[in-house]
Amino acid sequence: MKSALSTLLQQTADLRQAIRHKSHTGVTSGLVQGAMQGNVVILPADWANEFLLFCQKNPVSCPLIGVSEVGRYDMPELGHDIDMRHDIPEYYVYRDGVKVESRSDIEDIWQDDMVAFVLGCSFSFENALSQAGLTPRNVEEAVNVSMFETNIETVPAGRFFGNTVVTMRPYTPKDAIRAIQITTRFPKAHGAPLHFGSPQDIGISDLSKPDYGDAVTINDKEVPVFWACGVTPQVAIRNAKPPICITHAPGKMLVTDILDTALAVL
Known part of the structure; x- marks a missing residue:
């Protein structure tokens, strides 16, 4: 009989293969629950x-969980047979800070001097929320999480600077307190929320129009709860204007072989 861990590892391998062969091109939220995403x-x-320093100065928005060696597209510390050129459902390509295309793989534009960074993702604590009976609305509705650019400034590092991007999940005030307690245990997946309640206080004018992802239902007596988001670097990239930069498309992450509980502080 297979152990729970071996079953999970088989599921992560199967999902990465599906992504690599382009049979899965959608978001990864809610998939292979228990596996860390990045x-x-x-x-x-x-x-x-410079980008490493930006992450170190902004550990809530940019919690580093992996950095590749120069020119290497594998990430053995995060999973078996990971190929950073193929294992993300959708890539964004930026040139001089401008997003010029999205693509399903980057093999033909990979350069021998490239370095890949993997940052913790709030999808990694969604499993813990679900297990506590607080299933995020985006998981319930099978859509991408709502993401918004805020007026919360990051700490600049060299040429990288910009405002923080957040994810939003609605809860009743009572459930929001429990969600805060749970996610505080996951500092490498953005940890506790940055804000809850009035979105206008952090520069968000309309929750029905996220800058990235999808709008979700907010029921009566629910309040929006906002966590830091790993899309924050994409704002800094627009400002820094490197000659080329490649990122994941929002909501379409690298699924690793690491258990999300490995990110938890017990």
């Missing part, structure tokens, strides 16, 4: 140190 930023080596 945001991705890929930069030329001569920009990597």
Whole structure:
């Protein structure tokens, strides 16, 4: 009989293969619950140190869980047979800070000097929320999580700067307190929320029009709860204007072989 871990590892391998062969191109929220997911930023080596410093100065928005060696597209510390050129459902390609295309793989534009960064993702604590009876609305409705650019400034590092992007999940005030307690245990997946309640206080004017992802239903007596988001680097990339940068498309993450509980502080 297979153990729960071996079953999970088989599921993560199967999902990455489905992504690699383009039979899965959608969001990864709610998939292979129990596996850690990650945001991705890929930069030329001569920009990597500045971006590393940006992550170190902004650990809530950019919690580092993996960095590749220069030119290597595998990430053995995060999973068996990971190929950063193929294992994300959709990539965004930026040139001089402008998103110029999205694509299903980056093999033909991969460079020998590239460095891949993987940042913790709030999808990794969604399983813990669901197990506590607090299933996120985006999981319930099978859509991408709502993401918004805010007026909360990040700490600049070299050429990288910009405002924080957040994810939003609605809860009743009582459930929001429990969600805060649960997610605080996951500092490598953005940890506790940055804000809850009035979206206008952090520069968000309309919850029905997210900057990324999909709008979700907000029921009576629910309040929006906002967590830092790994799309934040994409704002900094627009400002820094590296000659080339590749990221994941919002909501379409790298699914690793690491248990999401490995991110938890017990």
